[in-house]
Amino acid sequence: MTFPGLQHVAITVSDLQRSTEWYSRLFGTEPVLDEDEEGGEFHHTVYALDGGMLFGLHTHNGNESKDAFDERRTGLDHVGFALPDSASLEQWGSRLDELGISHGGIKKAGYGSGISFRDPDGIALEFFIAPGT
Structure with a gap:
């Protein structure tokens, strides 16, 4: 299964x-x-x-914790959105700029490439492509 x-x-x-x-x-x-x-x-x-x-x-x-998001705390680290290729990653970087959403630019690693950014609560989000795409 x-x-x-x-x-x-x-x-x-x-x-x-x-x-x-x-x-x-x-x-x-x-x-x-x-x-x-x-x-x-x-x-x-x-x-x-x-x-x-x-x-x-x-x-x-109204029963939410008032704690700020922290990816180092047990629970959610980040949410990654899958993209098909590096051109899409570049397009989303430009789109984040258009929306006024700050981000860390494209980061490349052996396991893939991504752009990290945060929502209004500081929750970590990422656009991501697998290696070789």
Whole structure:
């Protein structure tokens, strides 16, 4: 039996409106879902990305930790978005510049190349290509 691929990623944000506006600009689309979870535990705003992947923003009705994001803490380190080739990586670097989103430029390593950046809560994000692409 093969292990399945990721279907969705959900992150907790401190300000849903601010994050929804930011991610809508980044993704170039509006959410497909924006509702309270039926049990009342959290509210989620969800984007449908290419390839069938869903990306969700969650708030927990004021019960979120007030701690700042830190990739060194146990839990999420970063979210990487797959790109097909180096031309796409360069295009996304330019797009981040257009959006006024600071980033570290293209970094190359033996395991691939990427551009790292952060969302309004400081959550680490990356556009990434596999080696040789």
